[in-house]
Every structure is written in structure tokens, then in C-alpha cells.
Amino acid sequence: MIVVPRSVRRLVHATAAVALALVALLSGAPVRAADTLNVYSIWPENWARPMFEEFEKASGIKVNFVRFSSGEALARVIAEKNNPRVDVLFGGPVETFAAGIAEGVFEPYKPPTFGKLPARFRHPDGQWTAIADDPLVFMTNDKFLKEHGLNAPASWNDLLNPAYKNMLQMADARTSGTAVTRIFSVIEVNGRDENKAFDYMKKLRPQVQLYTKSGGGGTLPVGLGQAGAGIFFIVDALDTKAKGYDVTISFPREGIGTSAEAIALIKGAKNPEQAKKLIDWATSPAMQNLFAKYKINFVPAHPDVALEPSLAEVLKGTKIFPIDADYAGANRKRVVDRWVAEVLNP
Amino acid sequence: MSAAGVAPTAVVAGRPSRDIGIALTVAALWLLLALFVVYPLVMLFARMLGMLGGRGSVDFGALLALLTDRNQLRAFWNSLLLAFLVGTVGTLAGFLFAFTATRCRLPRAAVTAIDASVLLPLVSPPFTTAIAMIFSFGPRGLITYGVFGLKGYTVYGLGATLFSEALTYFPIAYLTLRPILTAIDSNIEGMAQSLGASRWRVFRTVTLPLTVPGIANAFLLLFAASLADFATPLILAGNSFPVLPTQAYLQITGLFDLRGGAALSFALLVPALIVFLLQRYWVSRRFYVTITGKGAGQTPFDSVSPGGRIVLIASVISITVVVAYFYALLLYASLVVALGANHTPTLAHYRVIFTDGWNAIRDTLIIAGFSMPLGGLYGILLGYLVTRHRFPGRRTMEAVSMMNYALPGTIVGIAYLIAFNDPPLVLTGTALIIIACYVFRYGPTGIRATVALLQQIDPSLEEASQGLGARSGTTFRRVTLPLIMPAFFAGLGIVFIRSMTAISATIFLVSISWTLITVKILEDITELSLGPAAAFSVLVVVIVFVVVAGISRVLREFRAPGAPGVSLFGG
Numbered sequence: 001m002i003v004v005p006r007s008v009r010r011l012v013h014a015t016a017a018v019a020l021a022l023v024a025l026l027s028g029a030p031v032r033a034a035d036t037l038n039v040y041s042i043w044p045e046n047w048a049r050p051m052f053e054e055f056e057k058a059s060g061i062k063v064n065f066v067r068f069s070s071g072e073a074l075a076r077v078i079a080e081k082n083n084p085r086v087d088v089l090f091g092g093p094v095e096t097f098a099a100g101i102a103e104g105v106f107e108p109y110k111p112p113t114f115g116k117l118p119a120r121f122r123h124p125d126g127q128w129t130a131i132a133d134d135p136l137v138f139m140t141n142d143k144f145l146k147e148h149g150l151n152a153p154a155s156w157n158d159l160l161n162p163a164y165k166n167m168l169q170m171a172d173a174r175t176s177g178t179a180v181t182r183i184f185s186v187i188e189v190n191g192r193d194e195n196k197a198f199d200y201m202k203k204l205r206p207q208v209q210l211y212t213k214s215g216g217g218g219t220l221p222v223g224l225g226q227a228g229a230g231i232f233f234i235v236d237a238l239d240t241k242a243k244g245y246d247v248t249i250s251f252p253r254e255g256i257g258t259s260a261e262a263i264a265l266i267k268g269a270k271n272p273e274q275a276k277k278l279i280d281w282a283t284s285p286a287m288q289n290l291f292a293k294y295k296i297n298f299v300p301a302h303p304d305v306a307l308e309p310s311l312a313e314v315l316k317g318t319k320i321f322p323i324d325a326d327y328a329g330a331n332r333k334r335v336v337d338r339w340v341a342e343v344l345n346p
Numbered sequence: 347m348s349a350a351g352v353a354p355t356a357v358v359a360g361r362p363s364r365d366i367g368i369a370l371t372v373a374a375l376w377l378l379l380a381l382f383v384v385y386p387l388v389m390l391f392a393r394m395l396g397m398l399g400g401r402g403s404v405d406f407g408a409l410l411a412l413l414t415d416r417n418q419l420r421a422f423w424n425s426l427l428l429a430f431l432v433g434t435v436g437t438l439a440g441f442l443f444a445f446t447a448t449r450c451r452l453p454r455a456a457v458t459a460i461d462a463s464v465l466l467p468l469v470s471p472p473f474t475t476a477i478a479m480i481f482s483f484g485p486r487g488l489i490t491y492g493v494f495g496l497k498g499y500t501v502y503g504l505g506a507t508l509f510s511e512a513l514t515y516f517p518i519a520y521l522t523l524r525p526i527l528t529a530i531d532s533n534i535e536g537m538a539q540s541l542g543a544s545r546w547r548v549f550r551t552v553t554l555p556l557t558v559p560g561i562a563n564a565f566l567l568l569f570a571a572s573l574a575d576f577a578t579p580l581i582l583a584g585n586s587f588p589v590l591p592t593q594a595y596l597q598i599t600g601l602f603d604l605r606g607g608a609a610l611s612f613a614l615l616v617p618a619l620i621v622f623l624l625q626r627y628w629v630s631r632r633f634y635v636t637i638t639g640k641g642a643g644q645t646p647f648d649s650v651s652p653g654g655r656i657v658l659i660a661s662v663i664s665i666t667v668v669v670a671y672f673y674a675l676l677l678y679a680s681l682v683v684a685l686g687a688n689h690t691p692t693l694a695h696y697r698v699i700f701t702d703g704w705n706a707i708r709d710t711l712i713i714a715g716f717s718m719p720l721g722g723l724y725g726i727l728l729g730y731l732v733t734r735h736r737f738p739g740r741r742t743m744e745a746v747s748m749m750n751y752a753l754p755g756t757i758v759g760i761a762y763l764i765a766f767n768d769p770p771l772v773l774t775g776t777a778l779i780i781i782a783c784y785v786f787r788y789g790p791t792g793i794r795a796t797v798a799l800l801q802q803i804d805p806s807l808e809e810a811s812q813g814l815g816a817r818s819g820t821t822f823r824r825v826t827l828p829l830i831m832p833a834f835f836a837g838l839g840i841v842f843i844r845s846m847t848a849i850s851a852t853i854f855l856v857s858i859s860w861t862l863i864t865v866k867i868l869e870d871i872t873e874l875s876l877g878p879a880a881a882f883s884v885l886v887v888v889i890v891f892v893v894v895a896g897i898s899r900v901l902r903e904f905r906a907p908g909a910p911g912v913s914l915f916g917g
Contacts, residue, residue, distance in 0.1 A: 038858050045702060046875075066858045067869065075598065082768060085775050085858055166500055172585075174596050210502050210584050220876070224686040226480070226487065226501075244687040344585060345417040 037274040038085065039065040040073045042092030042177070043261075044216070047235075050294045055281055061274045069214040070096040070177035077266060078103045087269035088278055093177035093259035095184070097128040098329025100264070107267040109276060111283045113302060120322050121260055121301045128262040131282045132291070132298035135258035135320045136182060139219065139237040142246040144228040152250035153229065156189060156200065164207045167228035169218030171211060172344070173336045177259070178215025180332060182231050183339055184323045185257030192327075194335075201343045211344065223247055233259075234314070238297040255319040260301060365818040372737050375728055379746050381771070382786045386761035387749070393764050394608035412606050413613060421588040422613055425573060428507060428589060429617070432572035433565040435512040439665060440519020440564055441557075446658045448527040449650055463666045466673055468517040469890040471847045471864050474883045475510045476581040477871055478672040481685060488675075502584025510578050513669065515571045519564035526560035527553075545651055570621050573614065574754035577849050577868055590614050591756045591850070598760060598854075608764070611757040622752035673887075680880035695877035696885075703866055703882065710863045711889075713777055714845035717784035721841030722834045724785055725792020729833065730826060732793075733800040734808065735818075744793075750783075751790040755850025758787055763854045775857040783851050788844040792837020799833045800826075839897045846890050 041048040045067050052063035068076060070092040077089055077100060089100070100106055101123070110126035121130035138153045145152060148163040159168065171179035183201070190197040209227050212218045216236035221227040223245030232240075237249050263282050269275050281287055288300040292308040299307060299315075307315075394409075412418060446452070447460050467475065482489045483501040490501075530553065538548045576591035583589055590610055598607035650658065679685045683692050699707065731737075732744045750758050762783055766773035773779040807829075811821040827834075849864040856865050863882050870879035 040858075049702060064858050066856070066861060079763075079767060080774070083772060172596075208585075209500050213580065220686075221480075243684050245684075345588070 035060055035274070036062045036064060037087055037271050037278060039063050039088045039090050039278070040076060040086050041065045041067045041090045042070045042073050042096070043067070043090065047294065047296045048090065051282070051287060051290065054287070054290055055278060058281060058286065059277055061277060063278065065090070069175050071175040074100055077105050081105055081267075084266050084268045084270065087266055087271045087275035089264050089266060090278075090282070091131070091261050091263070093134070093181050094128065094130065094262045094325050095180055095259065095323060095328040095332060096177045097123070097262045097264055098325050099332050101127050102329065105267055107265045107269065107272070109265045109279060111276070111280045113280075113283045116303060117283070117301060118303070120325070123325075128264040129279065129283045130260035130262050130301040131288065132261040132301050133258055134233045134235055134261055134298055135315070135318075136178070136185060136231055136256045137234050137237050138229060138250045138252065138256075139222055139232050139240065140229040140248045140250065141222050141225045141227070142248055143225055145248065148228075152248040154250055154253055156186070156252045156254055158252075159207060159229070160203055164228055166207065166209050168204070168208045169210050169212055169221050169227040169230045170208060170232075171215045171217060172213060173211075173339045175213050176215045176217075178231075178233055178236075179211070180328070180336065181233075181257050181259040181323055183335060184328050185255075187335070188257060188321060188323065189252075189254040194338075198338065198342055201339070202346065205343055205346065220245075234299075234311075235297045238311075238314070239295075242295060249314060251318040251320070253319065255321050257323045258299075258320045259323050260325075261298065367817065367819045368731070368735055368737070371727065372731060372735075372743075375724075375731070376739075376743065378724075379743065379786075382782045383746055383749050386758070386765035387753075389765040390608050390757070390761040391612070394605055394612060409605065409609055413609055417588065418590070418593060418610065418613075421590045421593045424504075424587055425590040425614070426617060428504065428511070428579070428587075429569045429572040431504075431508050432511045432515060433569040435508065436516040436568040437519045437523075437561055437564045439512065439516040440521075441523055441561065442658065442661055443516070443520045443665070444523035444527050446662045447524060450655050450658055452659075460662065460666070463669050464517040464520050465891075465894075466669055466887070467514045468521075469843055469847065469894065470514075470673075470887050471849065471867055471883055474676055474867075475513050475672050476578050477679070477876060477879060477883070478675045479506050479510055479582060481675060481679070481876075482672075500584075502582060502586070504583070504587045506582045507579050507587065507589075510582055511572050511575060513672070514578070515568050518567050518571065522564040522567065523557065523560050526557055530556050545654070566621050566624060570618060570752065570754075573618055573621070574756065574850055576756050580868075581871060591754060594756055594760070595853075607760060611754070611760055614754050615757060618752060618754055618757075622748070676880050676883055679876055680884050683877070685876060695881040698878045699881045699885065703863075703878065706861045706863050706866045706882075707885070709777070709860050710846060713780050713784070713860065713862070714842050716777070717781045717788075717845045718838050718842045720781065721785045721789040722792055722838035724789040725837035726796045726827070726830055726834045728789075729793040729796025730800065730822065730830065733797050734805065734826070747786075747793060748790050750787045755787070755848065755852075758783065759851035759854035762851070774855070775859060777860045780852050780855050780860060780862070783855060784841060784845045784848070787851060788841045788848075789837060791840040792833060795833035795836040796830050799830050835897050835900055839894060842893055842897075843890055846886055 039052070041052075043051075048065060048067060052065060056062050073089060073092065074096050077084075077086070080086075081103070089097070089106075097106070106127045108123075108126040109129075110122075111129055114122055114126065114129065117130065121133070123129070138159075140152050144150075144167070150161070150163060153159055153161075170182060173179040173183055183197075186200055187194055187197040190200065210218070210221075215233055216239075218227060218230040219232055219236050219240040222230050223240045223243065234249070237247070241247055241249070263279050265272065265275050265279060283302065285300075285302050285305045288302050288305040290296075291298050291300060291305075297308070297311055299311070443460060443464060447457050452460075479501055481487065483506065487501065534556075535548050535552050538552045539545070543551070574591065576589075576595050579587070579589045579592045580595070583592065590613060594607045594610040594614070597603050597610060680695050681691055681693070682689045683694070728743070728747055732740050762779060763774065765771070766779055773782070808821050808825050811825045812818065816824070847864060849862070849868060852862055853865055853868070856862055863886055867879045867882045870876070870882070
């Protein structure tokens with residue numbers, strides 16, 4: 001004869017009841033309230049979070065956000081087009097936004113600062129607006145340079161030096177906006193002669209140890225000396241230096257690209273008014289004056305915001321050119337496909 | 347894996363069920379299976395063929411071009427090669443551990459130490475060893491450069507991926523093989539020896555043949571685990587060794603080519619299904635034969651020579667040291683400012699995960715907390731019904747319930763994303779989609795445990811209850827349920843562990859409202875914020891250890907004297 005302990009029966013009943021009740025509860029969609037906003041951030045959390053906290057302080061609107069690298073974020077926004085999950089796409093190189101325009105995922109919106117911004121920091125129709133500028137740099141490990149008796153690379157061709165064989169890390173163009181900006185930089189310094197640019201990238205391929213999933217993915221290996229050098233956005237490079245790693249930042253004399261970081265309103269956003277408030281705030285000096293305070297080494301996009309002195313020092317005398325957003329947007333997919341086929345997997 | 351994989355058909359009670367409660371439960375389970383197993387896979391297939399949701403008709407030329415692309419083909423073969431090697435190396439290591447634990451007459455404390463060191467990789471997020479690899483190997487690695495002074499060595503590639511996956515998954519082989527080696531009647535080995543066979547000959551002609559089905563089972567489990575793993579190759583495989591799960595992931599999240607990603611996933615389906623079928627119909631059948639019944643008085647058999655014993659123990663210790671080294675490094679990384687640059691002790695990373703990462707911790711615990719009872723309940727209900735009741739499509743139900751378990755997580759995750767992003771059933775962005783994924787992917791462990799247990803319990807007990815007038819619901823609650831409680835808790839345990847550590851499917855399902863610790867760890871690793879990643883990993887290990895210890899305690903309470911034991915990891 002088997003006696004069932006009462007506790008067992010109670011356990012089973014409770015389990016079933018609790019489970020059913022809470023499944024109903026958990027299936028709810030994201031909160032739609034007067035004072036919240038949903039955002040995909042392409043900026044890493046440690047920069048996005050203080051900005052959103054400051055925004056909440058200024059406006060009383062709480063920002064729920066999740067961070068993805070630019071390719072992943074864009075893929076999500078496109079996937080959710082019929083039923084958008086977020087209101088704003090925040091940060092990330094402009095060419096990511098250009099690709100989004102082609103998919104029709106943004107709602108044009110011109111913030112009050114729109115008229116003040118230089119033409120390259122705003123989309124003519126207001127599909128996106130820039131919040132910062134981010135030049136690419138070469139970053140090299142100091143010990144590596146010393147060991148090989150080299151100076152920091154000062155030309156794109158310096159990276160072809162045999163010493164760098166299998167010692168470079170840079171981002172993978174399939175997932176990273178940094179990589180796409182880098183590829184368009186190479187195309188630009190080669191006078192938009194794509195074949196010439198790809199010849200260079202193919203020559204660079206054996207030097208590359210790893211193409212990382214995200215733009216900043218190679219910074220720590222370079223800091224640790226696991227890799228000798230890489231091409232990164234200046235924010236990531238200066239961040240590595242600030243963490244205490246001995247690295248040198250340098251620029252190629254042929255020039256290197258810079259990419260505006262943008263913000264855009266998602267078409268069909270469920271909290272459009274709050275979203276517009278965030279865009280107004282982010283494109284104004286209100287946010288961009290905070291970059292220095294939080295040691296975010298972006299170049300502010302708004303002309304009234306002064307460049308932080310140490311950042312100005314790093315950028316002195318360098319040749320930096322903007323990536324043409326229209327050209328990059330129109331050619332992105334083709335160029336990335338070609339890069340995958342000819343450079344990544346020859 | 348215990349004897350759980352055996353086909354249950356032989357012991358079904360011969361009584362067709364007319365009970366309305368049973369009929370309703372069966373209908374409900376079919377509905378759930380249709381919704382969360384069949385529907386997503388059908389949608390994935392339909393999307394791939396361009397029958398719905400896509401823009402315009404499918405370009406079969408492009409699809410074929412993608413599938414026959416030299417690089418994707420290489421990734422396909424690489425995946426198979428990696429899975430084969432992980433299966434081989436992991437099974438060898440698992441056998442070594444199991445054989446040492448059961449045949450070397452170790453003191454109890456030593457066996458406990460082995461168990462603990464084996465549990466560690468099993469309960470950790472699958473890529474924690476990958477973090478440690480990045481630190482240890484490479485041009486400036488702690489080991490390659492620091493210890494051996496090697497220069498120009500790069501970690502990324504087949505070797506590192508194999509090493510990391512084998513280390514992560516070999517405990518599955520250990521847990522599969524240990525009960526089998528224990529179950530072999532040592533009298534048989536003793537007899538062989540007294541007939542004049544050398545120790546080596548006894549091992550070769552008696553012990554090994556009896557273990558072969560278990561070895562094959564372990565190999566196939568590891569093969570499947572490796573085939574489904576995309577996170578380790580994402581970090582360690584580099585660019586010279588692409589594998590298919592990672593390619594499918596990049597195709598979808600990087601290039602937003604859902605159709606291509608689906609196609610690549612279905613290419614993975616072929617070897618995954620072959621492995622599943624092999625395991626289900628070949629290995630699990632042969633498995634049973636090796637269980638030779640309850641041994642009478644066991645005469646200890648001196649199966650290992652003193653020299654061999656030293657070699658075995660030394661090998662086990664060296665692997666244990668490697669495991670311990672990796673996790674010590676992980677703990678250390680979580681406690682210093684920046685490993686490799688600034689080794690000042692700090693608790694800052696823990697502060698980060700409990701402030702910025704708190705949402706992920708809370709969400710993960712909530713999701714794991716719900717998946718656990720639901721998965722346990724689902725496991726015993728389905729296991730009970732297919733074993734004890736006859737209804738149309740019973741065997742199909744069992745096969746369907748195993749599908750999400752047998753398929754690589756990447757496929758399951760992508761299928762859920764496609765199926766539940768658009769009406770009629772919009773679930774993306776909710777916790778429910780993640781919970782459903784866990785329940786239907788890891789619940790089957792509970793099903794197997796339930797089936798195995800019920801096969802060893804005489805149906806006459808339940809028939810007596812019904813004969814006395816109890817309804818089947820009452821009989822189930824008052825007679826069957828207490829007997830299969832161990833299976834319930836085994837199911838709970840596995841679903842909880844997987845909910846805390848799995849990523850391959852759920853990386854596609856996290857959202858603004860619900861994120862997971864494992865996804866945060868992966869993000870941290872790709873951003874190389876290694877401190878927080880290490881702190882998260884340590885936290886996961888601690889939580890899982892505590893919960894597993896709690897469940898094991900309850901499990902012991904519920905095990906009636908003489909009832910068959912169910913390992914928490916038996917599946």
C-alpha cells in the first residue's frame with residue numbers, strides 16, 4: 001500500500017497553479033507607459049547607460065535598452081519592421097543607418113538642432129541625425145613595436161610589414177560597422193578604385209590573426225600583446241589606453257575615415273513623443289557636453305560643443321575624411337559581400 | 347544517460363484509455379507539441395523555401411549557390427570533423443575518469459573530488475573555458491609565452507576549439523560511462539582472471555566489450571553537443587576554421603539573411619538527425635543487454651596493476667588540474683581590475699554585474715524558475731502517458747517530443763524567432779518564448795527519466811488502484827506520482843541547469859524586456875570586458891551548485907528504499 005504524502009500532492013497542485021498563473025503574466029509585451037522608452041543601443045553599455053541615466057534625470061523618461069553590435073541591431077530592427085519592439089536606434093556608424101533607410105525602417109524627424117549641424121551630420125530628410133563623430137585609428141602594442149624595432153604605423157602600407165604577419169586584429173564586416181567604415185576608408189584612399197582597394201585588403205589578409213565580431217573586439221588582445229596592432233574607432237582605442245594597457249595610437253598619412261554616430265526614430269514607434277525627446281536631447285549640447293565627464297572620447301557633432309583638450313591633442317595634424325554616407329549606403333551590401341568572398345574566405 | 351532511452355512499447359499496460367481526463371491531457375500535450383515543436387520547424391522550412399514571409403518568390407539559384415558555396419561546404423565538413431574529434435577525445439577522457447573512479451579502489455574522498463571537478467564544466471556556461479583559453483594561449487599567453495616562452499603562437503583555430511569543447515563536454519561521457527562500469531558484475535572479470543587471463547586481456551575481452559554500447563552512446567551525445575555549439579567556435583575558431591552553426595548565426599544576425607541562415611541550419615539537421623536516430627534505435631537498444639541484473643556479493647576484482655593505477659590516477663589528476671586551473675583563472679579574472687594589465691584586487695566587476703547586470707540576473711532567475719517546474723511537469727506527464735496509456739499516435743508523440751532536444755539549438759532558436767515574430771502568435775519580446783524554448787528543449791530529459799523509472803514499476807499497482815474505483819487522475823496523483831518523483835526532480839534539475847547555462851537557441855530570443863546572463867557573458871567576451879564576464883560566470887556556477895545540491899537533497903528524500911536511482915544528470 002502506498003501512502004501519498006500530503007506534501008507531495010500539495011507540491012504538485014501548487015506547481016501547476018503557479019505555473020499557469022505566471023505564464024499568463026509573463027507573456028505580456030514590453031511596457032508602454034507615459035514615461036518609458038525602448039531603445040536598441042549600438043554604443044556599449046558603459047557609455048549608453050550613463051547617457052540614458054542623465055536623460056532620465058533631465059526629462060523623467062526612463063530608457064529601457066539592450067545593446068547589440070551595429071549589424072545585429074539593424075538586423076533586429078528590420079526583422080521587427082511589422083511590429084517594432086523599440087522606438088529609437090541609438091549610436092552606431094551612419095552607414096548602418098543608411099542601410100536601414102533602404103529597408104524603410106526609420107521615421108523622418110528633424111530635431112531643433114537640425115539647422116545648426118553641418119550637412120554631413122544629418123540626413124537631408126531627417127531619417128537620422130548625428131550625435132558624434134568617430135575617426136578610425138591604428139592602435140599598436142608598445143612592447144610589440146619595441147621588440148620589432150618599429151615605429152607606430154604611419155601609412156596603410158606599414159601594416160604590410162612582415163613583422164605584422166598574423167598579428168593584426170580587426171572587425172568582421174558581416175557584424176561590425178567599424179569594419180565597414182574601415183573598408184570604405186581603404187576604398188577612399190585608393191581614389192574609389194575598388195579593385196585597387198581590394199588588392200590591398202587581400203595583401204593585408206595574411207597579416208590578420210582574427211576578424212572580431214564587434215568593432216572593439218580586438219582592442220584588448222592588442223592591449224595584452226596577443227595581437228600586435230589593429231584598426232579601431234578612436235573611442236575604443238582611447239578606452240584601451242585608459243584601462244592601463246600600453247598602446248600607441250597613430251594615423252596613416254594617406255588619411256583614414258571617420259564615421260558619424262547617429263540616432264534615428266523607428267517607424268511605427270510605440271512611444272514616438274518620448275522618442276523625439278531623446279533625439280532632441282542627444283543631438284543637442286545637453287548630451288554632447290557630457291562626453292568629457294564620462295570619458296567618452298567621441299568628437300561631438302554639435303558645433304557649439306568644444307573638443308576635450310586631450311582628445312584635440314591626439315587629433316592634431318591628422319588627415320581624417322568623412323565617409324560619404326550615400327555612396328557607402330548604396331554600396332554597402334555589395335562591398336561587404338565582395339569582402340566576404342575575396343578577403344575573408346579567398 | 348541511464349537506461350532511459352529504451353523504447354517503452356513493450357511494457358505498456360494493455361488497457362486502452364477511455365478516461366476523459368487522460369484524453370484531455372493527451373489533447374493538451376498534442377496542442378503544445380504542435381505549437382512549440384512542429385509549428386516553428388514547419389515555419390522555418392516554409393520560410394526557407396520562400397513560401398511565406400519572404401519578399402517575393404524564392405531564388406532557388408541563390409539558395410543553392412549559398413549551400414554549395416565552397417566556404418559553406420568547408421564549414422559543413424569542419425563542423426563534422428570538430429564534432430567527431432570532440433566525440434572521440436571527450437569520450438576517451440570520460441572513460442578514463444569513469445574507469446579510474448570505479449576500478450582504482452580510490453578512497454571515497456578522492457571519488458568525491460573527481461565528481462566535483464567533473465561537475466564544474468557541466469554546470470558552467472559553455473564558453474567559460476573559451477575565456478580562459480584567450481588568456482592562456484596566444485603570442486603573450488600566460489602559458490604559451492609566460493611558461494614556455496613561445497612566440498607567434500596563435501590560439502584561434504581547430505585545436506583551441508576542440509580543446510575547449512572537449513573539456514566542456516567530457517563530463518557527459520563520464521556520467522554516461524560510470525554507471526555502466528559500476529554495473530558490470532566484477533565477478534565476471536574475476537572469473538576471467540582466475541581462468542588465466544591477464545589484466546589487459548580481461549579489460550580487452552570482458553570489460554571493454556561490455557562498455558562498448560555506453561562508449562558509443564557517450565560519443566554520440568558529445569557529437570551532438572559539439573554540432574549544436576556555436577558560442578565556442580564563435581570565440582575560438584577564428585577565421586581559418588569556420589563551422590556551420592556560427593556561419594548560420596552570422597548569416598542571420600550579421601547579414602540579415604534569414605532564408606540563408608535557415609538553409610544552413612537545415613544542412614545541420616541531416617547529421618543531427620542521423621546521430622539522434624542512431625542513438626535512439628541502435629545504441630539504446632543494445633544498452634539494455636549490458637545491465638546484467640543485480641549483482642550478488644561482489645568480489646573486489648583487482649583489475650588494475652599498481653603501475654597502471656599510477657598512470658591512470660596521474661592522468662586524471664592532470665586533467666583535473668587543467669579544469670581547476672581554468673576555473674581558478676576565471677575566479678581570479680573576476681577579482682582583479684584588468685587581467686593582463688592591472689592585477690589590483692577589486693570587487694568592481696561584481697558590483698557591475700549586480701547593478702548594470704542585475705536585470706539579466708533577475709530575468710535569468712525568473713525564467714529558470716518558471717522553466718524548472720513546467721519542464722519537470724511536462725516531463726513526467728508525457729513520460730507517464732506514453733508509457734502507461736494507449737492512445738493513437740502515442741509513439742509519434744514520443745518522437746515529436748524528442749525533436750527539439752535532438753536538434754542543434756541554433757535551429758530551434760531561429761525557428762522560434764521566425765514562427766513567433768508575426769501573427770497569429772506573437773511571442774517575441776516575451777519571457778514566454780524563452781521559457782517555452784527551455785521546457786520543450788530540455789524537458790525531454792525528464793521524459794526519459796520517467797519512462798525508465800516506470801518500466802521498473804509493476805503496472806499492477808496502478809491497476810489495483812483503478813480496480814478499487816479510483817479515477818486515472820487520482821491513481822496518477824496518489825500512486826504513480828510519488829513513485830516517479832525522482833524523475834520529476836531529475837527533469838527539474840536539468841531544465842534549471844540548462845536555463846542558467848544554455849545560449850545557442852535563446853540568443854535569438856532575448857529582447858529589450860528579457861535578457862539572459864549567458865547572452866551578457868557572450869556580449870562581454872566579444873567586447874573583451876573580461877572582468878564582468880568572469881564575474882557572471884562565477885555567479886552562475888555558484889547558483890547552479892546551490893540549486894543542484896538542494897535538488898539532490900530532495901531527491902534523496904524521495905527515493906524509496908530499493909527504488910531505482912536516477913542520476914540528476916542522467917540524460
